Amino acid sequence: MRILVLGAGVIGVTAAWYLAADGHEVTVVDRQPGPARETSNANGGQIAASHAEPWANPGAPRKILQWLGREDAPLLFRLRADPYQWRFGLAFLRECLPWRTRRNTIQCLRLALYSRDCLQALRADTGLDYDQQERGILEFYTDARELEEGARTADRLRELGVVREVKTVDECVAIEPALAQCRARLAGGIYTATDESGDARRFTEELARLAAARGVAFRWNATVEALGADGDAIVGAHTTGAGARETLVADAYVVALASYSPFLLRPLGVPCPIYPAKGYSATIDVGQHGGAPTVSLTDLAAKTVTTRLGTKLRVAGTAELSGYGTDLNPVRCEALVARTFELFPDAGERASAQFWTGLRPATPSNVPLVGPTRYRNLFLDTGHGTLGWTMACGSARALADVIAQRAPEIDFAFTAP
Numbered sequence: 001m002r003i004l005v006l007g008a009g010v011i012g013v014t015a016a017w018y019l020a021a022d023g024h025e026v027t028v029v030d031r032q033p034g035p036a037r038e039t040s041n042a043n044g045g046q047i048a049a050s051h052a053e054p055w056a057n058p059g060a061p062r063k064i065l066q067w068l069g070r071e072d073a074p075l076l077f078r079l080r081a082d083p084y085q086w087r088f089g090l091a092f093l094r095e096c097l098p099w100r101t102r103r104n105t106i107q108c109l110r111l112a113l114y115s116r117d118c119l120q121a122l123r124a125d126t127g128l129d130y131d132q133q134e135r136g137i138l139e140f141y142t143d144a145r146e147l148e149e150g151a152r153t154a155d156r157l158r159e160l161g162v163v164r165e166v167k168t169v170d171e172c173v174a175i176e177p178a179l180a181q182c183r184a185r186l187a188g189g190i191y192t193a194t195d196e197s198g199d200a201r202r203f204t205e206e207l208a209r210l211a212a213a214r215g216v217a218f219r220w221n222a223t224v225e226a227l228g229a230d231g232d233a234i235v236g237a238h239t240t241g242a243g244a245r246e247t248l249v250a251d252a253y254v255v256a257l258a259s260y261s262p263f264l265l266r267p268l269g270v271p272c273p274i275y276p277a278k279g280y281s282a283t284i285d286v287g288q289h290g291g292a293p294t295v296s297l298t299d300l301a302a303k304t305v306t307t308r309l310g311t312k313l314r315v316a317g318t319a320e321l322s323g324y325g326t327d328l329n330p331v332r333c334e335a336l337v338a339r340t341f342e343l344f345p346d347a348g349e350r351a352s353a354q355f356w357t358g359l360r361p362a363t364p365s366n367v368p369l370v371g372p373t374r375y376r377n378l379f380l381d382t383g384h385g386t387l388g389w390t391m392a393c394g395s396a397r398a399l400a401d402v403i404a405q406r407a408p409e410i411d412f413a414f415t416a417p
């Protein structure tokens with residue numbers, strides 16, 4: 001089949017890879033001049049398969065209320081006169097019901113764990129190098145009560161096949177010696193040895209290069225303005241680029257446009273409850289400093305992650321539901337760097353910090369939209385929110401199965417036709 005993949009972030013490029021491996025003739029189209037230039041560009045780098053619990057959980061509404069209006073809040077709803085934002089907020093509240101949280105956790109975990117397996121198999125097949133570390137993820141706590149709560153969650157998740165080990169302060173420092181710099185503040189940690197990390201942008205660029213070598217076509221600088229439909233089929237993708245309009249025609253279409261997916265899907269009547277959740281990252285040169293962590297860390301109190309990418313240290317976090325702007329708020333940038341150097345004074349060259357923002361394509365439940373739609377040749381691979389890098393390979397592999405009408409290897413709540 002001729003398949004057009006819309007979007008060349010980590011989701012679109014992995015989809016193209018697995019579809020080409022199935023023998024399809026694949027073209028990827030993106031408005032940017034190359035792969036991974038938007039949300040997949042400078043994210044937290046974690047393959048956090050064992051941390052796939054949704055933002056929406058029974059404890060979230062209280063925390064969000066406490067954080068309202070705080071410029072440095074980890075999760076901030078900045079209320080706007082935007083019906084889609086309000087709709088998202090109400091749906092998010094509904095997903096905080098205990099039974100829905102449990103269902104969403106199971107879905108996200110299944111996909112994330114499967115995706116980690118797919119990534120490992122892909123790496124073995126291709127020898128891809130993207131500054132990956134297979135040294136686990138250590139979530140560290142500065143508050144003993146929060147650690148107790150984390151340990152209870154770890155117990156509950158064990159029955160779902162997730163192995164999280166509670167660690168003492170000494171054990172945390174043994175896993176990541178850089179934590180010795182803030183030992184006095186630590187209460188302990190929770191370690192998942194099987195999780196990984198790596199540079200999502202490098203991975204996407206490398207995979208796009210391999211895909212091109214295997215015959216996948218890439219159309220850059222082309223914005224998809226609309227999809228044309230006739231009855232129950234999509235008949236073309238209307239694009240503009242370099243002053244020209246063009247309609248790209250294929251046998252099937254995959255939407256991997258992250259936060260921008262609703263703009264194409266709403267006019268077609270395809271439900272797409274995605275809203276952008278803006279996040280920040282700082283990328284710091286490690287230089288000659290010996291105190292930068294190498295094991296990927298999650299700072300539970302600050303809700304940030306730290307990942308070593310070769311000679312750089314990436315710190316990422318915060319979520320702001322405030323529309324589609326990607327401007328940098330200096331308060332948030334400074335909060336990221338200040339926290340990093342407060343905990344790891346010898347982490348790197350503070351003045352080298354490069355700041356970036358990206359829009360996580362969030363769904364209220366955190367469960368991404370993967371699968372068919374009411375149009376027989378239109379498929380979704382979008383809405384991966386906080387975990388698109390973690391879930392990319394598994395979503396792509398499962399979607400290739402759905403398109404080939406094979407039974408996917410995972411039991412997952414795929415979208416319904």
Ligand SMILES: Cc1cc2nc3c(=O)[nH]c(=O)nc-3n(C[C@H](O)[C@H](O)[C@H](O)COP(=O)(O)OP(=O)(O)OC[C@H]3O[C@@H](n4cnc5c(N)ncnc54)[C@H](O)[C@@H]3O)c2cc1C
Nearest residue numbers: 007009011031039040044045046224258279387388389390
């Ligand atoms: C601060 C931050 C930290 C994060 N940390 C992690 C982490 O540690 N681990 C993890 O798993 N995930 C993390 N994420 C989430 C992850 O980065 C995203 O889920 C993932 O990048 C989404 O990939 P995507 O391909 O769907 O989106 P994108 O990379 O944004 O790709 C979508 C593509 O569609 C293109 N596009 C959009 N509209 C159009 C149009 N109309 N026409 C043509 N092209 C169009 C864009 O140019 C873009 O290339 C983080 C996100 C942020 C913001």
